Amino acid sequence: MSDSTVIAHDGLEAGHHEHSPHLHHQFESVEQQADAGNFAMWLFLLTEVMFFGGLFTVYMIYRNWYYPAFVAASHQLSVKLGGINSVLLITSSLTMTLGVWSAQLRRKGSLIFFLMLTFLLGVVFLGIKGVEYKEKFEKHHFPGANYSLQSFVNPASDPVAVAAGDKPLPLDIAQRTEVYFSLYFAMTGMHALHMIVGMGILLFMIFRARSDAYTTGHTAFVEYFGLYWHFVDIIWIFLFPLLYLINRH
Amino acid sequence: MSDTIVLLPDQSTARIPKRNYLTQENGLLSWLLTRDHKRIGILYLISISFFFLLGGSLAGLIRLELLTPQSDLLATDTYNKVFTMHGVIMIFFFLVPSVPATLGNFFLPLMIGAKDLALPKMNLASWYMYMAGGLLALWAMITGGVDTGWTFTTPLSTHFVNTNVITTGLAIFISGFSSIFTGLNFIVTIHKMRAPGMTWFRLPLFVWSNYAASVLMVLGTPVLGITLILVVLERTVGIGIFDPTKGGDPLLFQHLFWFYSHPAVYIMILPGMGVISEVISTFSRKRVFGYTAVAFSSVAIAVFGFFVWAHHMFIMGISNYAVLVFSLLTMLVAVPSAIKIFNWALTLYKGSITFETPMIYAFGFMGLFTIGGMTGVFLGTSGTDIHLTETYFIVAHFHFVMVGGMLMAFLAGLHFWWPKMTGRMYPEKVSQFAAVVTFIGFNLTFFPQFILGTLGMPRRYASYPPEFQVLNVFSTAGATILGVGYLLPVLYLTWSLKYGAIAGDNPWQATGLEWQTQSPPLTENFTQIPIMDHEAYDYEWLERQKEKEVASVG
Amino acid sequence: MPQISPVLWQFLVKWLTNFALFPPEASRIAPQLDALYFFIVLVSLIGLTIVILLVTSFSILYSKKRHPVPVQIEGSTLLEATWTIVPLGLFLVMFVWGALIYFRVFTPPANAMNIYVVGKQWMWKAEHPGGQHEINSLHVPAGRAIQLTLISQDVFHSFSIPAFRVKREAIPGRYTTVWFEATTPGTYHLFCSQYCGTEHSHMIGDVVVMSPEDYKTWLASSTSGASLAQNGERLFASMSCNACHNARPDARGPSLANVYGAKLTLTSGQTVTVDEAYLRQAILNPSQNITQGYAPIMPTYQGQISEEGLIALIEYIKNLNSDYRVQQTTTTTTLLPGGAGKAAPAKQEPAGQGMVQQ
Structure with missing residues (x-):
C-alpha cells in the first residue's frame, strides 16, 4: 500500500466551482457557509437563552415567594426611564435592521450611519441605566452590607415611595426587597454586559465598514450581529415588565 | 492464521508522507495560530495530559493521606484543598474536554468527510479559553487554593470559607466557553458539513455520541455559567440569592448547579462510549450490533440526562414526590446504557476478534462501566440512596464510571487513533501490559471503596475511624499500581513518536473515512472530498476496495 | 522487610477479625433496606456475569485464530427488545421497592x-x-x-x-x-x-x-434542670410573647393553645397545617404568616433568637394544651424523674470503639 493512498471517488465535482473571495477553505460553497454560519449563530443564541433562562427561573421562584416585597421594591424603579430605555432599544433594533439592509444593498455610507446610530442609542440606553444605578446606590438599594430598608419600612421618608402610594412594610417583608434588588442588578447587569460587548463589536464593525468590509457582498457578519442585537433587545423586552411593571396599573 | 489484524507497510521502504498536517508549517507560532482542527486537537491533547497528570498527582496525595486514619501527612485544610483541586481539575479541565476536544476535534471532520470543523477560528478560541481557564485555576491553586469541594455548595462557598472561590469560579466560567464553543462547532459541523452520501445513519457511532454530548454542552454549560456568576456576586458584593439569612434559598443553588453538573457526567461519558463502539467494531471486524439502537441510546441519554438532576438531592429535603419523579427518571436513563453494553457484547458474536491494546482497554471499559452503571442504580433507587449517598460508595461509583469508563475509553481511543495522528505505531506488547496493569490497579483502588461506602465511611474525610484502615490501605496500594499504569503510556507513546513503526494509512483495516486517507493526514484532510457510498462499519466494502486497488495497481 | 511485615500482619489480623461488608443492622429499617440492597447486588452480579460470560466466551469462540471470517449481523429487534425491557422491568422493581423504603424512612409515626x-x-x-x-x-x-x-x-x-x-x-x-x-x-x-x-x-x-x-x-x-418546654416558657415570657399571645378576649395575637397540628387560614387566604416549620417561620417572618382576623403587628425575631431558642419556643408551643399557663409544664416533663437537676456535660465515648456492640 502506498503512502498517499486516498480514496478518490469518481464523479465528484468538488473543488471545481467558482471560488468566492469570502468562501472559507473548509466549505464547499457559499450557501453551505451561510447555512452553517446562520445555524451556529442561532445555536449561540440558544446558549444565551439558557443563560438568561437560569436567571428568569430564579426570578420567577422568588417573585412567587416574596410578592409583596417585589411589588414595593419595583415601585422604586422609574417606569418613565425604563420606558424610554425600551423605546431606545426597540429603535436601535430598527436602526440595526436598516444597517443590515444597507449592507445587503452595498451602501457603505448608510451602513456606517445606521451602525453609528445603533451605537449611539446603546450609549444613551446605558447612560440612562447608569443614572438609574446611581440613584439606587445613593439610596442604598444596592444589595450588600450598606443595604437600607428605609424606603420600605418608612415610605413616608422617600418621595418615590410616597408617589407610588406604598404602605410601610413590616421588617421581615421589607428585608426581602434585597432579594429583588439582587435580581434586579444581576439581570440588568448581565443585560448591560451583553450591550457593552455588543457595542464593542459595533465599534469594530464601524471601523471595518469604512474599508468596505461588509459592502462587497459578504454581509454575514453584520447579519449575525443583527441577530445578537435583536436578542439583547428581546431580553430587555422581558426584563422591563418583569422588573418595572409588577403590579402597576 | 495470525492473531492480529495489524497490516503495516514494508518498514524498509515505508516513509511518513512528506506533506502532512504536521509538516505543513513550522515554528511555535504556526501551532499557536493554527486553525487546523487536527493541530488544535494536538494542542488540546498536550494540555489535557498536563492537567490529567496534575490532577492525578493530587489524587496520589489524597491516597497517601488516607493511608492512615489520622490526618498526619496533610493538615485537614490542606487535604480539603487537595481534593477540591483534584475534583475541579479532573472534571472541568480533563473529563469534560477529554475525548471531544482531543479525539473529537481531530477525527470528527475526518469521519464525516469534511475539510475542517465549520468554525475553525472558534475552535482555536476554544483552546485559548480552555488554557485561560486552566491557568487561572492553577493560579488559584498556587495562591492559596480553594476548599469548597468541586460542587461549591452554598452557603459554604459564599460565606464560610476564605479561599480563592472567586478565582476558581471564574476559571470554570471561562473554561465553560471552551466547552460551549466545541459543542456548538460539532453540532454545526455534523449538520452542515457531511460529505456527499454521508447520511445521518451512515455516521460512525463516535460522531453520534459526540453529537449527543455537544447538545448537552450547548444547553447545560450556560446554566452553570450563570450559577457561578451568582456565587461570585454573592461573595463579592453580597447579593442574597442563595443566602438563607437574606431570604435566599441555598437549595436553589443545588438545583441550578446539578442542572448542569448531572448532564455534565453524560458530556464526559458519551464521547467515550463512541470510542468503544469504534474500537469494538474494528477489532471484531463486524458492524456494531444494532447500529440504530446504539445511536439512539446516545440521544436518549442526552434527553433524559437533563431531567434527573435532583437525584443528587434525595436527602436534602426536597419533597418526597419530587424524589419519586426523579428516581423514576433516573431508572429510565439507566436503560440506554444497558442497551449499549449488550449491543457491544453481541457485536463480538461471530466476529473475528483480535486483542490489540485498544480492544483490551475496551474490554476493561465494558466490565468497569457495567459495575459503575449498576452501582448507579443503587444510588438512583431512593431507598438505598439514603444509606449510600455522601459515602465512599459515591466516590467509587463515580470513579468506576469516569475513570474505569471514561479514562479507559480515552486511552482506548488514543491508542486506536495514535497511528493516524502521528503516523507511527505505539509498541504493542508494552501497551498491552500497561492496559492490564491499569485494569488491575483500578480495581484494587476503587473496589474497596464500595465496601467502605457501604460501611458508612463519608467522603471528603481527612481522617477516619481506624476500623476502615485496611480497606484504605488496599485502595492506596491500588492507586500506586494505577499510577504506574498511567505513566507507562506517557513514556512509550512519547518514545513511539520517534521510534514507532511506520503505520501506513490503515493499520487496523478499519472502515471509517479517517482511515482512508494518509497518516498523518493532510492539512486539508482529503485530496478530494470523499463520497460515502456504503454503510458505516461495512467491512465487505473495505475488502472490495482493497481488491479494486490491487487490481488497479497490478 | 522485617519492619514492614509485622505491620502488614497486624493489618491482616485486624481486618480479618473485624471484616465486614456492611455495617451492623441496629434499627428496624436496616434489615429492610439491606434486603433491597442485596437484591440490587444480586441483579448486578447476574448482569455483570452475563456481560463477562458473553465477552469472554465470544472472545474465545470468535477469536481471529478460530474464526477468521466474520459473519455480518445487522442486529436483532427481538434481542434488543429483550435487553431493553428486562433491565427496565428490574429497574422499575427497584424503583418501587426503593420508594417504599424512602417513604418509610422519611414519614415518622405519630407517636415518635x-x-x-x-x-x-x-x-x-x-x-x-x-x-x-x-x-x-x-x-x-x-x-x-x-x-x-x-x-x-x-x-x-x-x-x-x-x-x-x-x-x-x-x-x-x-x-x-x-x-x-x-x-x-x-x-x-x-x-x-x-x-x-x-x-x-x-x-x-x-x-x-x-x-x-x-x-x-x-x-x-x-438533665439540666429544665425541660425544653420550660426553657421555652421562660423565653416566651422574657421576649414578651405573652403580651399579645395571652388568650385574653382583647388579645392582639391568636391564642397558641392547641395550635400545633391545627389548620390555620392565613390573611393571604392560604391554609396551613401548623408544624415545626410553620412555627419557626411565624416567629422569624411573621408578616407573611398572619392568621386571618389578626392585624400584622408582630415584629420579626430574626437575629434575636438562636436556633436552640427557637427550638425551645416551638417545643413550648407544641406542648401548650390549654390557656392555663400552670398546666403547661406537666405534660412535658413526663420523661423527667422529679428532683433531678444536676447538669451533666455530654459524655464523650472513647473514639474508635466504632461498631463494636456492647
Missing part, C-alpha cells in the same frame, strides 16, 4: 419521640425534650420510634448513622426530619457526611442506644 439536632461548624448539638443537651453524641432508647428534627445554623451538614441506614441533611433555615427505631443497644458511629469546611472529618460522634431502663437513668443524670 422528637429530638432536635442543630448542626454547626463542626459539631452536632442534640436537644432532648427533657432539656438534656449533648454535643457530638446522641443517646436514644431502644425499641422506641425517635424522630430527629434537624437544622443547621450555618452551612449544609448531614446527619448520618450508617448502622441505622438513615441519613438526613441539616439545612440552614429550614427543618428536615428523619426517624428510626433502634433495636440493638450499643455504640454506633455518627458522621457528618456533607462536606462542611475545614474540620468536616472531625464532626463525628457516637450514637448510644440504651435499654429503656438505662435510658431513664441517663436522662435523670444528664
